[in-house]
Amino acid sequence: xxxxxxxxxxxxxxxxxxxxxxxxxxxxxxxxxxxxxxxxxxxxxxxxxxxxxxxxxxxxxxxxxxxxxxxxxxxxxxxxxxxxxxxxxxxxxxxxxxxxxxxxxxxxxxxxxxxxxxxxxxxxxxxxxxxxxxxxxxxxxxxxxxxxxxxxxxxxxxxxxxxxxxxxxxxxxxxxxxxxxxxxxxxxxxxxxxxxxxxxxxxxxxxxxxxxxxxxxxxxxxxxxxxxxxxxxxxxxxxxxxxxxxxxxxxxxxxxxxxxx
Amino acid sequence: xxxxxxxxxxxxxxxxxxxxxxxxxxxxxxxxxxxxxxxxxxxxxxxxxxxxxxxxxxxxxxxxxxxxxxxxxxxxxxxxxxxxxxxxxxxxxxxxxxxxxxxxxxxxxxxxxxxxxxxxxxxxxxxxxxxxxxxxxxxxxxxxxxxxxxxxxxxxxxxxxxxxxxxxxxxxxxxxxxxxxxxxxxxxxxxxxxxxxxxxxxxxxxxxxxxxxxxxxxxxxxxxxxxxxxxxxxxxxxxxxxxxxxxx
Numbered sequence: 001x002x003x004x005x006x007x008x009x010x011x012x013x014x015x016x017x018x019x020x021x022x023x024x025x026x027x028x029x030x031x032x033x034x035x036x037x038x039x040x041x042x043x044x045x046x047x048x049x050x051x052x053x054x055x056x057x058x059x060x061x062x063x064x065x066x067x068x069x070x071x072x073x074x075x076x077x078x079x080x081x082x083x084x085x086x087x088x089x090x091x092x093x094x095x096x097x098x099x100x101x102x103x104x105x106x107x108x109x110x111x112x113x114x115x116x117x118x119x120x121x122x123x124x125x126x127x128x129x130x131x132x133x134x135x136x137x138x139x140x141x142x143x144x145x146x147x148x149x150x151x152x153x154x155x156x157x158x159x160x161x162x163x164x165x166x167x168x169x170x171x172x173x174x175x176x177x178x179x180x181x182x183x184x185x186x187x188x189x190x191x192x193x194x195x196x197x198x199x200x201x202x203x204x205x206x207x208x209x210x211x212x213x214x215x216x217x218x219x220x221x222x223x224x225x226x227x228x229x230x231x232x233x234x235x236x237x238x239x240x241x242x243x244x245x246x247x248x249x250x251x252x253x254x255x256x257x258x259x260x261x
Numbered sequence: 262x263x264x265x266x267x268x269x270x271x272x273x274x275x276x277x278x279x280x281x282x283x284x285x286x287x288x289x290x291x292x293x294x295x296x297x298x299x300x301x302x303x304x305x306x307x308x309x310x311x312x313x314x315x316x317x318x319x320x321x322x323x324x325x326x327x328x329x330x331x332x333x334x335x336x337x338x339x340x341x342x343x344x345x346x347x348x349x350x351x352x353x354x355x356x357x358x359x360x361x362x363x364x365x366x367x368x369x370x371x372x373x374x375x376x377x378x379x380x381x382x383x384x385x386x387x388x389x390x391x392x393x394x395x396x397x398x399x400x401x402x403x404x405x406x407x408x409x410x411x412x413x414x415x416x417x418x419x420x421x422x423x424x425x426x427x428x429x430x431x432x433x434x435x436x437x438x439x440x441x442x443x444x445x446x447x448x449x450x451x452x453x454x455x456x457x458x459x460x461x462x463x464x465x466x467x468x469x470x471x472x473x474x475x476x477x478x479x480x481x482x483x484x485x486x487x488x489x490x491x492x493x494x495x496x497x498x499x500x501x502x503x504x505x506x507x508x509x
Contacts, residue, residue, distance in 0.1 A: 102352060
């Protein structure tokens with residue numbers, strides 16, 4: 001469903017992703033793990049047409065997203081690391097706007113919005129402005145929105161960042177359920193190893209732009225002789241802390257924090 | 262097409278829902294109209310140019326449309342910071358449609374604001390030379406709105422944070438307003454100012470609006486329409502180009 005071959009991305013003389021290859025099968029939940037600055041978000045951006053790869057090929061459902069951008073976009077849904085909702089509109093309006101942008105026919109749209117908002121327990125709040133929502137509710141709405149156009153692939157870039165255990169737990173339950181009922185392929189990144197362990201069928205670990213390990217959680221533990229995914233991860237990527245310089249995205253997050261009540 | 266519609270509708274909803282902002286943005290035109298209109302009125306009259314409120318009202322309407330458009334354009338910045346821009350940019354929709362939806366939405370909102378200011382002007386004592394000219398005035402309002410909404414989109418696509426906003430205001434928008442003949446007649450100006458005012462796109466929009474409303478033209482209907490249409494097309498292309506270059 002998702003295939004990357006020798007994917008490379010350079011920014012000036014900095015190489016963020018150094019020739020990674022992987023293959024995600026249909027209906028699989030694939031976790032993409034790595035320390036900060038390892039190249040996770042850059043990879044997701046390339047897979048989702050937001051960045052052009054410097055070299056290498058990508059295939060999404062048999063399509064090259066750099067050439068067939070529009071067709072590829074129709075096939076996936078994405079939940080970004082940062083919220084991307086319209087705060088000044090209601091939950092329902094956000095869903096509807098998405099449905100229209102993704103060409104979901106009116107009848108299907110109305111039904112699916114109702115189903116998804118009910119699954120994600122937001123139906124009672126559908127007419128409230130998103131700005132009144134808590135972080136967990138916003139995330140749920142974004143994921144519900146990502147499923148609206150029945151994508152074949154759903155990308156989740158650190159979807160549980162900053163959520164409490166209850167919200168995280170509930171969110172993954174819903175994602176797993178939709179993965180089973182709708183056969184949606186899920187590609188996710190997270191810093192919470194227990195989540196990846198619980199949810200993902202297969203895991204890939206990226207560090208310094210290189211894919212250093214790939215396999216099921218059990219395989220990764222076995223190959224590193226560790227008893228938990230967290231220890232396997234640390235064994236593979238080392239203990240040193242990665243200090244990123246503040247990017248424009250970090251600055252943006254600060255501004256957003258400041259402007260929020 | 263439906264993408265253009267839904268993004269146009271979004272701009273409208275945002276406008277209607279922020280009633281406080283509507284009132285607040287009426288403050289500045291009212292101030293210009295009352296403080297300048299009545300303050301400079303006697304001097305203007307003594308110079309033999311008639312009523313200054315009559316003269317300045319179309320300028321104030323044009324100003325409020327210009328400002329509204331630029332503020333709407335800047336809302337791209339907010340959408341960038343609050344993330345909504347990404348949602349539209351990864352949708353399977355040509356960026357051109359997204360840009361058009363936003364820009365036409367801003368233009369519609371600005372035109373509505375222009376009509377509100379027109380009503381305020383009427384309350385302040387402004388009288389158009391005939392009531393049948395309103396449709397023609399509306400065309401000029403819409404043209405000013407589309408032109409500067411497109412320019413606003415271009416600005417919003419280029420500047421990345423709020424620090425860029427004062428630069429746009431002080432070096433582009435305010436000069437465009439003060440050098441447009443919104444506040445003073447264009448005849449008998451010093452040569453340099455004559456050249457600059459003739460280069461200012463807003464000049465033709467305000468002249469068209471003033472001509473339509475009080476029947477005093479500097480350039481004439483045909484020239485104003487032609488220049489505004491050309492500039493609107495140019496700025497729309499510029500806005501679409503800049504918008505297509507946005508990187509996240």
